[in-house]
Amino acid sequence: MNHPDHLDTSHGAPAQPVPPTPTLPPVGSFADLALPAEVLRTLTERGVREPFPIQAATLPNALAGRDVLGRGRTGSGKTLAFGLPLLARTAGRRAEPKQPLALILVPTRELAQQVTEALAPYADALRLRMTAIVGGMSIGRQAAALRDGAEVIVATPGRLHDLIERKACGLGRVRITVLDEADQMCDMGFLPQVTGALDQVHRDGQRMLFSATLDRDVDHLVRRYLHDPVVHSVDPSAGAVTTMDHHVLVVHGPDRYAVATEIAARDGRVLLFLDTKHAVDQLTRHLRASGVDAAALHSGKSQPQRTRTLAQFKNGQITVLVATNVAARGLHVDDLDLVVNVDPPTDPKDYVHRAGRTARAGGSGRVVTLVLTGQRREMSRLMAEAGIEPTTTRVRSGEAELSRITGAKAPSGAALDGKSAARREKNTHTPFRGLGTSKDASRAGGGKSRKAAEARKLAEARKAARVRRGG
Incomplete structure (x- = not known):
């Protein structure tokens, strides 16, 4: 049975099933992919020779513009699995002030820093401007970076929400959105900010979601925002x-x-x-x-x-x-x-x-x-x-x-x-x-603190008694 999202009800015509898009097979090397020459050269320079399983499976479909649902253990190589397609498909475009073109949402500042550092060499090679939007750092500087123009932003949900509220960032031109560690964002109470951001990005854009688990809140995000996603499950748990x-x-x-x-x-x-x-x-x-x-x-x-x-x-x-x-x-x-x-x-x-x-x-x-x-x-x-x-x-x-x-x-x-x-x-x-x-x-x-409090109360009571006695 087809999911309701896969039915075409436009122009009052009878609903017709939309056949799923064929999934492209995994590749054996980065050279087999339609990656820009600058990216392939940077991979070689950094000694990245063969794709990890989640990269080999995900990259062909992500580069083709498919939505991706990846279930992967942290450390399985998913940053390049979503990062390279995002950068390759954004290359050649220029962001207007306050209007990024691609968004990577992550739960923590540390992960935002990690993702930014991992993708920076490839973004530089493609002359894409990338900036981190996280709490704990100067919001003024981040707003200035957005004003100057940034094609790619790596953001935590709370700080991104703050900048949107200040009219310092708009997501209407974002055509590629990545949710990394989606389960952690939901566990940390960021689901409203995440859905708020997804409601603002370009309707017909590409979405990629990566999560170690696919529980209720993550399943809600998948059903609501991903269209006919390619599903890859690699190293689903630490025990594996x-x-x-x-x-x-x-x-x-x-x-x-x-x-x-x-x-x-x-x-x-x-x-x-x-x-x-x-x-x-x-x-x-x-x-x-x-x-x-x-x-x-x-x-x-x-x-x-x-x-x-x-x-x-x-x-x-x-x-x-x-x-x-x-x-x-x-x-x-x-x-x-x-x-x-x-x-x-x-x-x-x-x-x-x-x-x-x-x-x-x-x-x-x-x-x-x-x-x-x-x-x-x-x-x-x-x-x-x-x-x-x-x-x-x-x-x-x-x-x-x-x-x-x-x-x-x-x-x-x-x-x-x-x-x-x-x-x-x-x-x-x-x-x-x-x-x-x-x-x-x-x-x-x-x-110790309780004893100290009791001692203070006793001293105050004695002092009050002396006052009452006139002493």
Whole structure:
């Protein structure tokens, strides 16, 4: 049965089924595609020789102007899968002030930066002006870039909405629209801004939507805005990636802090995930005081700070990135082979996207999750929902098994910030209040503040009594 969107009811004629457009077969090399010579030359210069599966399958149809629905694991190579057709089909056109010609919508600033950096060489080769439209940066500068004219914009929904409201950006001339990480945009509450943008772009334009999952909200976007899309599903879950190992390490509560510290002190880079900004900052301070070159990344940091921290992690200036879920999307680091969930995720999607920071683009990697004995059952359920069968091991700090799995070793103890590590050394095996669930973190440290409040109330009551007595 044909979908109602596929029926032609114009001019009062009887509805006639519209046959689906034939899908073009995958290609074996970029040279087999109708890409501009400038793009092919740039691919060669950058050492990009063979398309990844999602690129090989998607590019022929996207270059032909077809709508595309791609279900792909983060890191599967989808940026070029949608970016090259978007740039190639926009080449040769010139944007008027405030009127971009192509739009890429992404959920986070980090992903916007990642996509912009990945596509910039190809945009430059085609003499296309591209700009990022994201929160946390000067809205005046972004409005100025749009005034000067930008053929391609990479935007987060909130900031794009703000600029449209200010009449600084119009989408009526946008003929190619990409939604990247559509499920995350919906999860973050951006569905109204996303639909608002799609309602404004050129009606007959091309749409490409990429998502790790196709749940209710994403399905709504597909049905409403994509016409006869070519559907490609590549690496649908982290569990399908054979080059990624998954480990659950069962730790004793008071030993959890020491285990996390020894893993962070390993040779090579590591990404540690925690639930809260407070926990991230606390662990980062401890690691630096213990001689581990760590930095924090979370939404409490300014965009320039976040950009600088990511650059330092990528170039090796820092070896440990301690982050909240803000880094679970849009962070690509070559040869990052270990991701550690110091706080276990509570949602299968979060696990998949945290895990997706490693084993990217055909590489290998390991994902380690620290759990307490009481968390094992819940973690088993989450892993099953994510389609993952982990190896479960009980470990303690200082043990050879922990080193075998993660490369853990004792930290140097030489503080990097001029602070004494000795103060923390004696607490190495005590529970770390910053680790655990968000609920745990909110309780942590609350005892002192409550006692202080009670003491203040008692002092005020005594003072009031003295006043009443005239003393």
